[in-house]
Amino acid sequence: MNIGEAAKTSGVSAKMIRYYEQTGLIPKADRRDSGYRDYSPADVHMLRFIRRARDLGFAVAEINELLSLWRDKSRQSADVKRIAQAHIAQLRERIDSLEQMAATLGTLADCCAGDDRPDCPILADLEEPGDGASASGPFTSKTGRLRHRP
Amino acid sequence: MNIGEAAKTSGVSAKMIRYYEQTGLIPKADRRDSGYRDYSPADVHMLRFIRRARDLGFAVAEINELLSLWRDKSRQSADVKRIAQAHIAQLRERIDSLEQMAATLGTLADCCAGDDRPDCPILADLEEPGDGASASGPFTSKTGRLRHRP
């Protein structure tokens, strides 16, 4: 199976398949005489596993952990559960940050007339954060910022 | 005012101030004879504006928009409100994605014995997503992924 086919059936782009191979997340694919990578259904299975884990927000490093547990038939489900729960906690933190942001902005927008007058509580708050719906607590400079999604 | 002082009083690191200048988010700072950048209280004010907007999750491109409205005294608060509301909608989308992820994982973890047996519904779902708490709907490959926060 070509990399293109593997990409289509797994949902992981060919670019990313090569990247995952390069970074060691997945083992080096077999090569045909032409140099083309050759994928088995089992490889595609693994790729779909990765894809699914990415969709669930796991970082590649975490997926690495999950993959070794997946490959290890004698794995303990407790290990997997631990990783999953740690990830859930991470997700909750980010959700909280985002909700704080949205709440702050929502309050400001509600106070905003939204007409053609230059008075704007949103800009005013950006200038000098108010107390009411302040978002300057839990997330300072490093937390709650989202990755740019292309 | 030195860049260090400006950084301290604005909450934006010196590094980022230079970066913002380089990328055109803020105008080039005045220079003293020594070559040091020189910042006025107004500049610091602007930096705090930026900082606050970053804390609220605005991307730099959005902050650019906000900054021009901020500088434009005849701005219409409707414009600001529009930007803010679009941003809120973005935040809500991401929150939804994250909540779906957390819910899916939570369900799986609840079903997981968490003992030393190899049977693990979490891994099973990663292999072949189930229907119950599937998270394969709204967020496919590009949505809901978080930026890595160092």
Next chain:
DNA sequence: GATGCCCCTTACCATCGTTGGAAGGTCAAG
């Protein structure tokens, strides 16, 4: 006036996951 310390400058490199492109080889169909 010299010494030490901190700050400043520019200029790279790394991160993380992903996408894009260029330059060239392979394969299957016409």
Next chain:
DNA sequence: CTTGACCTTCCAACGATGGTAAGGGGCATC
């Protein structure tokens, strides 16, 4: 044989931030 779709490798970029290194200035203290 040609064409076009595929594959290969390599290199670069994104966005925001941190780090580091080398070289020089500013200021307080001796």
